[in-house]
Amino acid sequence: MKTYLECIPCFLNQAVEMARLVTGNEIVHKKIIDEVAKVIPEFSLGSTPPEMARMIQKVMEKQMGKRDFYKQIKEKSNQMALSLYPKLKEKVRHSQDRLLTAVEIAIAGNVIDYAAKNTLNIEEEIEKLFRKEFSEMGKTIFHYESFQEELNKARKILYLADNAGEVAFDRVLIEEIPSEKEIIYAVRESPVINDALMEDAYACGIDKTAKVVSSGVDAPGAILKYCSQSFVQLFKEADMVISKGQGNYEALNDERRVVFYFFRAKCPVIARHAGVNVGDVVLMKG
Amino acid sequence: MKTYLECIPCFLNQAVEMARLVTGNEIVHKKIIDEVAKVIPEFSLGSTPPEMARMIQKVMEKQMGKRDFYKQIKEKSNQMALSLYPKLKEKVRHSQDRLLTAVEIAIAGNVIDYAAKNTLNIEEEIEKLFRKEFSEMGKTIFHYESFQEELNKARKILYLADNAGEVAFDRVLIEEIPSEKEIIYAVRESPVINDALMEDAYACGIDKTAKVVSSGVDAPGAILKYCSQSFVQLFKEADMVISKGQGNYEALNDERRVVFYFFRAKCPVIARHAGVNVGDVVLMKG
Numbered sequence: 397m398k399t400y401l402e403c404i405p406c407f408l409n410q411a412v413e414m415a416r417l418v419t420g421n422e423i424v425h426k427k428i429i430d431e432v433a434k435v436i437p438e439f440s441l442g443s444t445p446p447e448m449a450r451m452i453q454k455v456m457e458k459q460m461g462k463r464d465f466y467k468q469i470k471e472k473s474n475q476m477a478l479s480l481y482p483k484l485k486e487k488v489r490h491s492q493d494r495l496l497t498a499v500e501i502a503i504a505g506n507v508i509d510y511a512a513k514n515t516l517n518i519e520e521e522i523e524k525l526f527r528k529e530f531s532e533m534g535k536t537i538f539h540y541e542s543f544q545e546e547l548n549k550a551r552k553i554l555y556l557a558d559n560a561g562e563v564a565f566d567r568v569l570i571e572e573i574p575s576e577k578e579i580i581y582a583v584r585e586s587p588v589i590n591d592a593l594m595e596d597a598y599a600c601g602i603d604k605t606a607k608v609v610s611s612g613v614d615a616p617g618a619i620l621k622y623c624s625q626s627f628v629q630l631f632k633e634a635d636m637v638i639s640k641g642q643g644n645y646e647a648l649n650d651e652r653r654v655v656f657y658f659f660r661a662k663c664p665v666i667a668r669h670a671g672v673n674v675g676d677v678v679l680m681k682g
Numbered sequence: 683m684k685t686y687l688e689c690i691p692c693f694l695n696q697a698v699e700m701a702r703l704v705t706g707n708e709i710v711h712k713k714i715i716d717e718v719a720k721v722i723p724e725f726s727l728g729s730t731p732p733e734m735a736r737m738i739q740k741v742m743e744k745q746m747g748k749r750d751f752y753k754q755i756k757e758k759s760n761q762m763a764l765s766l767y768p769k770l771k772e773k774v775r776h777s778q779d780r781l782l783t784a785v786e787i788a789i790a791g792n793v794i795d796y797a798a799k800n801t802l803n804i805e806e807e808i809e810k811l812f813r814k815e816f817s818e819m820g821k822t823i824f825h826y827e828s829f830q831e832e833l834n835k836a837r838k839i840l841y842l843a844d845n846a847g848e849v850a851f852d853r854v855l856i857e858e859i860p861s862e863k864e865i866i867y868a869v870r871e872s873p874v875i876n877d878a879l880m881e882d883a884y885a886c887g888i889d890k891t892a893k894v895v896s897s898g899v900d901a902p903g904a905i906l907k908y909c910s911q912s913f914v915q916l917f918k919e920a921d922m923v924i925s926k927g928q929g930n931y932e933a934l935n936d937e938r939r940v941v942f943y944f945f946r947a948k949c950p951v952i953a954r955h956a957g958v959n960v961g962d963v964v965l966m967k968g
Contacts, residue, residue, distance in 0.1 A: 401698050401711050404719075405691030412687050425687050426727055433690075433722035441712055 397646040399445050400665045407452050408432055410589070414456050414465045424460075431455050446617025446643045453588050453614070464587035466560075473508055473561025473590065474599040484568045495547075496540060498572040499658070500533075503677040505565025506558060506641055506660045508590075534676040542681045543656050550577065550635035555606065556618055557583045557592040558641025558659075563600035566640065570605045580630060581606040586614045591643070617647030642666050649682050657682050683932040685731045686951045693738050694718055696875070700742050700751045710746075717741050732903025732929045739874050739900070750873035752846075759794055759847025759876065760885040770854045781833075782826060784858040785944070786819075789963040791851025792844060792927055792946045794876075820962035828967045829942050836863060836921035841892065842904055843869045843878040844927025844945075849886035852926065856891045866916060867892040872900045877929070903933030928952050935968050943968050 408429060415428040432455055439448055456465070464470075484501050491497035547553075555570065557563060570579055581602050584591045597608045612624025618639070620628055631637060637655045639648060645657045646666070657680040661667040667674045694715060701714040718741055725734055742751070750756075770787050777783035833839075841856065843849060856865055867888050870877045878886075883894045898910025904925070906914055917923060923941045925934060931943045932952070943966040947953040953960045 401708070401715060402695075404715055405694045408691045408694070409688075422687070422727065426725075429687060429690055430723040433719040436719035437716040439712075441708065 397444055397649050397666075397669055399439065399441050399443055399448055400669075401441070402663075402665050403445050403448065404436060404439065406663070407448055410449070411452050411456060414589075415460065417465050417469075418460055418463075428456065428459055431459055444617065444619060445646045446615040447619055447647075449617075449643070450588065450615035450619070450622070453616075466587070466590040470560035470590050470592075470596055471599070473559065474564070474596055477505070477508070477561035477564035478600060481564045481568070484565065485571075488568060488572065495544065495572050498569040499540065499543070499679065500677065502565050502569035502640070503658045503660060503679065504533075505562040506658065508559045508561045534673050536672040536676050536678075537670065538677070538679045539656070539681040540679055543679060546636050546654075546656070546681075547573065552578045552634050553580070553636045553638065554630050554634035555579055555581045556611070556637070556639040556641075556644045557581060557597065557602075558644060559590050560592045560596035561590075561600070562640065563592050563597055563602050567600060567602045567605060570602065575605075579606040580634070581608050582611040582618070582627060582630070583608065584614065584616070585610045585612045585624075588614060588616045591616050615643075615647070617641075617643030617645075619647045620651065645670070645680075645682075655682055656680070683730055683935050683952075683955055685725065685727050685729055685734055686955075687727070688949075688951050689731050689734065690722060690725065692949070693734055696735070697738050697742060700875075701746065703751050703755075704746055704749070714742065714745055717745055730903065730905060731932045732901040733905055733933075735903075735929070736874065736901035736905070736908070739902075752873070752876040756846035756876050756878075756882055757885070759845065760850070760882055763791070763794070763847040763850035764886060767850045767854070770851065771857075774854060774858065781830065781858050784855040785826065785829070785965065786963065788851050788855035788926070789944045789946060789965065790819075791848040792944065794845045794847040794851075820959050822958040822962050822964075823956065824963070824965045825942070825967040826965055829965060832922050832940075832942070832967075833859065838864045838920050839866070839922045839924065840916050840920035841865055841867045842897070842923070842925040842927075842930045843867060843883065844930060845876050846878045846882035847876075847886070848926065849878050849883055849888050853886060853888045853891060856888065861891075865892040866920070867894050868897040868904070868913060868916070869894065870900065870902070871896045871898045871910075874900060874902045877902050901929075901933070903927075903929030903931075905933045906937065931956070931966075931968075941968055942966070 411428050411432045412425055415425045432452060435451055435455055488494050488497050581597060583593055583597050594610060611618050611627040613619060613622045615622055639655050639657050641659050645659055648655055659678050661670060661672050661674055661676045661678055664674055670678060672678055697714050697718045698711055701711045718738060721737055721741055774780050774783050867883060869879055869883050880896060888894060897904050897913045899905060899908045901908055925941050925943050927945050928948060931945055934941055945964050947956060947958050947960055947962045947964055950960055956964060958964055
């Protein structure tokens with residue numbers, strides 16, 4: 397997916413938010429805005445949003461040092477998600493279609509995204525999802541039957557992680573997939589926004605049910621040209637790819653292979669691009 | 683009022699919106715974003731938002747030629763507002779406190795602002811104001827009694843216009859002020875966003891009830907250093923100043939004279955700064 401003009405002010409906001417995590421000094425914040433503004437002319441609208449976000453990350457690291465800006469937030473997300481995990485499992489146990497419920501939970505978990513809406517109170521958001529049945533959530537695109545079919549046939553499944561914390565929601569889904577299938581769970585190589593790293597995957601216990609690998613990428617989306625060769629190989633040869641989040645969708649949706657995209661549409665740009673409404677849960681065979 | 687970091691992405695959006703009024707060509711839009719991005723490092727957070735908006739206007743004129751970007755929109759606003767005018771007058775006629783109702787109408791008219799919320803359906807918004815009584819609108823700051831007192835005493839009143847269309851709402855208020863008082867209605871000197879110019883003042887018939895002058899300013903707020911000397915003189919010597927809109931508030935609220943600010947708080951930044959809620963109608967003796 398290309399970048400839209402509306403994304404650019406959003407990148408600026410993201411940079412300020414990152415700077416605020418490190419310092420309250422407004423002079424530093426303004427300096428960050430200025431440095432990001434300087435690279436805007438280098439942005440090509442032909443690039444994908446995660447590619448731009450990667451550039452922002454580089455600017456931030458240059459200005460504030462290489463660091464994991466969202467480390468504490470990610471740890472908190474992991475803890476919060478893990479505390480919800482038993483409740484999620486129970487939800488699956490008591491449902492009529494266990495796989496469907498697990499799929500809905502995995503997509504609902506994609507609400508954990510500081511990049512799209514930084515003031516989000518995640519617990520409240522998740523509670524809301526519990527009160528209001530998942531089934532009531534907007535589902536303009538929800539290719540569940542195709543997903544079920546492909547899942548039945550697939551032996552080797554590549555599952556692309558998105559955010560920290562969200563991993564515990566993915567775990568609920570992966571645990572519903574028959575254990576004879578090989579599942580590879582891919583995280584980012586280095587810190588970028590609140591995206592899940594190896595340590596988050598382990599913190600959420602996904603290693604108990606899947607093989608965890610790094611995609612090699614340092615962007616908030618699996619842009620293949622920045623992924624490791626082994627990951628690209630995996631991406632090509634897997635029987636099925638499940639991709640979580642907007643960033644992975646934006647990075648991959650022009651690639652020539654079938655991918656099942658799971659995400660919540662968090663901004664008007666992606667909603668328009670995917671043909672859904674903001675807030676929708678999306679399961680797209682793309 | 684100083685500019686906040688959150689204003690900067692907003693200026694970028696404003697520039698794109700202006701470019702879209704002229705052309706659908708996305709390459710041009712991106713070029714505009716790039717040019718605006720280039721001046722961001724020159725922005726000082728110590729300047730007021732209308733000062734920044736003035737810089738954006740200069741960039742736009744340099745890139746797209748000197749023009750009145752919002753001309754058609756302003757003409758439409760004037761027509762729409764004029765068509766509502768009889769209804770507004772009737773509302774005043776049937777009210778218990780004519781002046782209060784006219785004040786509420788004048789502030790309600792400040793909803794006509796493409797800078798703050800470009801997708802606003804103004805007619806719908808105004809209708810909503812009619813259905814839901816004005817009195818129900820949020821009024822965290824509403825110094826009506828002081829306003830009444832000062833108005834009774836004042837002989838020479840300077841009234842600062844904000845947007846085109848809104849002028850017809852101001853007219854309703856000015857017509858409630860005893861005709862023996864001298865009222866000077868000041869508009870912008872040259873086109874900037876959808877702010878009222880001399881032609882809009884005349885189109886809305888405000889000249890029937892006030893003397894219309896230009897403030898000499900080319901910014902979307904009466905920044906005194908860019909106003910004409912005669913306007914600054916007026917500003918100093920008037921018995922009372924009524925200032926419409928966020929832009930004038932942002933430009934003037936650090937000046938040392940009492941001003942009655944009438945505006946609707948349209949963004950979180952101004953709401954936080956003024957100590958009100960977004961959407962509030964504000965009548966502030968400042």
